[in-house]
Amino acid sequence: MKKIISLLLTLGITISATPVFADEPFQELSDIFNIYQKDLTSYEYIGYFNQEGYILEEETLSGYKNKMIDYNENEIISKEFNYLELFYEDLAVAQRFNNGKYGFIGRDGKWAIAPTFQMVDRFSNGLAYVYSNSQSGYIDKTGKLVYLLDEGENGTRFNNGIALIYSENETKIINTNFEVINSFSNVSVWTSIWFEDRFI
Numbered sequence: 001m002k003k004i005i006s007l008l009l010t011l012g013i014t015i016s017a018t019p020v021f022a023d024e025p026f027q028e029l030s031d032i033f034n035i036y037q038k039d040l041t042s043y044e045y046i047g048y049f050n051q052e053g054y055i056l057e058e059e060t061l062s063g064y065k066n067k068m069i070d071y072n073e074n075e076i077i078s079k080e081f082n083y084l085e086l087f088y089e090d091l092a093v094a095q096r097f098n099n100g101k102y103g104f105i106g107r108d109g110k111w112a113i114a115p116t117f118q119m120v121d122r123f124s125n126g127l128a129y130v131y132s133n134s135q136s137g138y139i140d141k142t143g144k145l146v147y148l149l150d151e152g153e154n155g156t157r158f159n160n161g162i163a164l165i166y167s168e169n170e171t172k173i174i175n176t177n178f179e180v181i182n183s184f185s186n187v188s189v190w191t192s193i194w195f196e197d198r199f200i
Contacts, residue, residue: 066080067079067084068087082097089124094115101115102115102119125161
């Protein structure tokens with residue numbers, strides 16, 4: 001337990017009784033809809049949301065269709081995607097129906113980074129964690145692989161300039177130059193909390 005607390009303090013994470021999203025000024029979507037005087041119950045399903053807008057998901061016979069909409073009901077992204085997240089650093093994670101792989105679109109709705117990945121995380125600090133063909137690493141905003149993880153390692157998105165690289169036996173803290181700041185052996189890290197940007 002002392003090792004876990006030490007790791008959290010090293011990362012600058014404090015434990016709060018009430019989880020708070022680091023990226024969001026509102027803890028609940030209903031807070032935003034109350035401000036804009038909209039009836040949340042009239043929507044079928046709303047996914048990701050932030051200050052800019054939200055993802056509206058509709059189920060059709062051919063699968064799910066996602067659009068990005070602002071709080072004045074204007075379509076930020078009018079193209080329909082099988083999966084869609086919000087913009088972070090002007091790029092949004094997206095998946096089209098044709099190949100089932102993930103890439104990133106720009107604000108024009110066009111692919112900025114082609115959908116060639118089996119798994120991606122959103123951009124933060126100019127980098128995004130990706131996984132494809134049993135390999136994982138980090139890409140920059142041009143889609144170039146700038147750091148390849150060793151076999152058996154996984155990574156998290158960067159948060160305030162640092163990220164976690166973790167495996168079965170070790171957890172490392174790295175900076176955006178991929179230098180190891182600290183490492184811990186046999187420590188179970190709350191990576192799910194880290195992925196959600198909680199406990200700030």
